[in-house]
Amino acid sequence: MELKNNYLDIALQACFKASEAVMNIYKKDDFGVQWKVDDSPLTKADLEAHNIIKMELSQTGLPILSEEGRDIPFEERKSWETLWIVDPIDGTKEFIKRSGEFTINIALVTRKNPVLGVVYAPALGIIYWNDCYQNAYKLQNVYSNADFNAAVDTANVLPLKKAHHNYIIATSKSHLSEKTKDFIKQKSENTKVEILAKGSSLKMCMVAEGAVDCYPRLGTTMEWDTAAAHAICLSAKKNIRNYTTNLELSYNKETLKNDWFLAK
The missing domain is CATH 3.40.190.80 (D-Maltodextrin-Binding Protein; domain 2)
Structure with missing residues (x-):
């Protein structure tokens, strides 16, 4: 399947729209924490981000596998050659602790291989992404879509030069x-x-x-x-x-x- 050039743009937009809702909840006292059967936490932010990302990615017509989505049996999934795999908030425990070290993760997978990824830490203003089969990038001080658009041409191509000895x-x-x-x-x-x-x-x-x-x-x-x-x-x-x-x-x-x- 040929991957469309606008998939990265759609994933970025989904990420930034979800981050607005996530950060609004992050700044409040009540996260609405629930506990799943595996004893992992679930907050209102996880659910809001899931719904926003699902809506944005749906325009691609590709199936979506999300941590907070329904449990989709393999019999249904096994025919999916290309799909989105989403973690609306990775690091919910860090979200609850307010450490800032949580991310919104959106990946495009084709033939079982991850080809496109966006990882955004909105509280830290750090975003990583790649374009399909090509370069990977990092930007800092990105707290909104506007910040990203203003600075995208200055993004660092990864990996950076190694600066440590140990x-x-x-x-x-x-x-x-x-x-x-x-x-x-x-x-x-x-x-x-x-x-x-x-x-x-x-x-x-x-x-x-x-x-x-x-x-x-x-x-x-x-x-x-x-x-x-x-x-x-x-x-x-x-x-x-x-x-x-x-x-x-x-x-x-x-x-x-x-x-x-x-x-x-």
């Missing part, structure tokens, strides 16, 4: 498994290691940027947690591979849970 490993602020601790310990035996804890998909984007050397995720993630940042990593010549088989992660699988992976 081996930097990104870890999750909320999900640090024992296996990840073992990975860090083993790496530290022969290398001077620094740890950088970050929330949400920012960790994978920092791999694309070259700000960290790797991000091991030896615990549970879902496809919507990784698809957008994965597309950005690929355009920055980085990989997100199965920790055991070394195969690149794939999407729209029968089970939407990712295998353990290493982004580097």
Whole structure:
């Protein structure tokens, strides 16, 4: 399937429109927090962002797989060659803590491969994106669509020149498994290691940027947690591979849970 040039524009518009609603809720005292069956939090912002993004992406006519959407059986999904995979808010725990380290993730996946991604951290004013099969970019001080349009021509192409000397490993602020601790310990035996804890998909984007050397995720993630940042990593010549088989992660699988992976 030929990918249309305006898909990136549509994804960006969806992201910025959703971010307005998200930030309005972020500034209030009541997030309307609920708890899902897996004990992960859900806020009014997740639901508002989901509805806005779904409406914006629907103009493409492509199916949408969203964390906050209905549970779509594989029998229905398996015929989807190209689809959107969305996480309306990745890092809801960081949203609730008001750390700012949450993102809106929108990915376009075709033939199980992520080809386009937008990852926006509206509270931090940081946005990462890629154009299909080509370059990956980063912009800072972007708090609105107007900010983006004014500065897009000055965006940094990723990866940036590496400025650190030690081996930097990104870890999750909320999900640090024992296996990840073992990975860090083993790496530290022969290398001077620094740890950088970050929330949400920012960790994978920092791999694309070259700000960290790797991000091991030896615990549970879902496809919507990784698809957008994965597309950005690929355009920055980085990989997100199965920790055991070394195969690149794939999407729209029968089970939407990712295998353990290493982004580097």
